[in-house]
Amino acid sequence: MRILVLNGPNLNMLGIREPDIYGKDTYSDLVNLIEEYCKNKGIEVKCLQSNHEGDLVDYIQQAFFDKTDGIVINPGAYTHTSVALLDALKAVSIPAVEVHISKVNERESFRQISYVSYYCSKTITGKGFDGYIEAIDYLAAL
Numbered sequence: 554m555r556i557l558v559l560n561g562p563n564l565n566m567l568g569i570r571e572p573d574i575y576g577k578d579t580y581s582d583l584v585n586l587i588e589e590y591c592k593n594k595g596i597e598v599k600c601l602q603s604n605h606e607g608d609l610v611d612y613i614q615q616a617f618f619d620k621t622d623g624i625v626i627n628p629g630a631y632t633h634t635s636v637a638l639l640d641a642l643k644a645v646s647i648p649a650v651e652v653h654i655s656k657v658n659e660r661e662s663f664r665q666i667s668y669v670s671y672y673c674s675k676t677i678t679g680k681g682f683d684g685y686i687e688a689i690d691y692l693a694a695l
């Protein structure tokens with residue numbers, strides 16, 4: 554099984570600021586956690602992050618050509634704005650799970666809107682890094 558874990562803008566700043574919302578662990582801690590977990594499960598995983606919407610669209614499209622079985626996506630702030638990411642997910646038609654580290658539904662009203670949720674079969678919020686593991690397990694069980 555092959556999984557892509559995609560993180561959007563500013564998630565490379567994890568652990569550097571706002572630890573009360575996003576925790577103390579860094580983006581590289583997240584990547585290590587995911588890679589270690591997938592190694593033990595025999596899952597091939599690629600973790601990518603970009604601050605640029607077009608890069609994220611490109612990575613989703615590439616997942617199709619790489620015959621990726623599942624996508625875990627935390628689009629960061631693009632969650633709340635990007636029809637392009639929604640369209641890219643629809644275009645590749647790969648099973649996808651949306652993850653948010655924080656409890657987006659308890660935050661500002663603009664964070665209650667998610668375009669990618671129109672495509673994703675599951676949304677996990679407020680579970681920190683464990684949300685990514687739950688998403689991988691969900692995709693692996695499909």
Ligand code: CA2
Pocket residue numbers: 562563564566567568569570571575627628629630631632652653654655656657664
């Ligand atoms: O809770 C999440 O995972 C979010 O997707 C994170 C995004 C935010 O725009 C979404 O509404 C919810 C922002 C990630 C920013 O991460 C930072 C990390 C450290 C310092 C500042 C921002």
